[in-house]
Amino acid sequence: MESEETGAVSPEAVTALFTREAGGYFCARWGRPIAPIIFGIEDETLAVVKGALEAVCSMAGHQMAETDPEQGTNLMVFFFRDWAELNAVPDLGRMVEGLPEMLARLETEGANQYRVFRFDANGAIRACFVFLRMDAALAAVPAEELALTQAVQVMLSWSEGAFRTRAPLALAAGRAVLRPDVAAVIRAAYDPVMPAAADDPSHALRLAARATLALTG
Structure with a gap:
């Protein structure tokens, strides 16, 4: 670029x-401070992920928060081994429309990550769901690198192929x-x-x- x-x-x-x-x-x-919650990782890795989010937010001049006044949390990051595991997450199907069909498609495609954004009336990001299936490829990526990459990808509504080749x-x-x-x-x-x-x-x-x-x- x-x-x-x-x-x-x-x-x-x-x-x-x-x-x-x-x-x-x-x-x-984002049109509001980012209030993240992260599932499926150890405390040591959790600190790395939150540190990456804080660093990118600071660089952008944006803010993070403990809670979102409307939603509690507005950035949910899931680490897991199999797409089917997400069907058992309480209330996730209510928050992500068409969840079973989406999971079936991602499993068929062999995808190892996916992001779902929600937007407010002005078009700004109001929530984001990040799904990371820790296959061999993702598991081989150092935690700091994976965390920083994901932090970048939730900051804006990048196109699907924005970082496909680089x-x-x-x-x-x-x-x-x-x-x-x-x-x-x-x-x-x-x-x-x-x-x-x-x-x-x-x-x-x-x-x-x-x-x-x-x-x-």
Whole structure:
């Protein structure tokens, strides 16, 4: 996404990050503080996941909270071994419409992760459900890298293929860190002068300009 020659973030690259496979542009950020709850991991890993969320929120200029006044929690992250396990989670079917059909499809596809967003009346993110089936591929990813990747992916309504060919992380001194261009796009999207949600591709021009300024200014 970042040009090696200029350090700029191109509007075309930003547009691709938020253009759905079915067509149509949509970029939304959280409209409220993120209040997470995480299931299925040990306390040590739980601290890593929450630390990654806190770091990305801080970078974006967004906030986290212990509870959401309307929903209690608004970011639910599930770690599990088999998609069928989620059918037994109390009230999950009430919160995620069409849960049995979704789980059957994901199992057939062999998927190891999936995210479901909910939006408020203004189009901003109001809730997110993250499902991580810990197959051999995900289990082989270091906890810090997996946590940071998931933190990035819940911050905005990225397209399905946004990071399919290039991960949002890079290595620096042997450690996984957020790519500067991805960080710049996130910060640009959370700029108070930008709308909380947009479905006009011209929005990508404004994001790219702000992200480029952050990288080159």
